[in-house]
Amino acid sequence: MHRSRVxxxxxxxxTPEAEAAAAFWAAALGATARPLPGEEQFISLHGAMPGLIVAVQSVDDAPRFHVDIETDDVEAETRRLLGLGAEEVSRWRECRTLRVPGGHLMCVLPVHSDPAVFEAEASTWP
Known part of the structure; x- marks a missing residue:
């Protein structure tokens, strides 16, 4: 068994539009835009959606939204999502990028949240 959550x-x-996009989304959502130290491609939108990390990610690609799923077993969660119809697109460090039915992207990554939050909110999968 393993566990996962959004x-x-x-x-x-x-990339050229990331700062303006972060300013827009921060104002639109009543959030505070903060660069993430050591991860220059991310600008956190602190307070945008309580209980969920929201950030602008600078990419060398088309604009889009994607969801990150954190899990205590990246391989098992990736297999579960592949079984539901996702296709693996790439790997980066311990993360897996999947394209899900409908064309959206999703990343599967190791647990990043506070362990108590993960324990309280994660779903358990066989």
């Missing part, structure tokens, strides 16, 4: 909503934005 961890983050990422607003993927072409």
């Amino acid at each position: 961890y983050a909503l990422l607003i993927d934005t072409p």
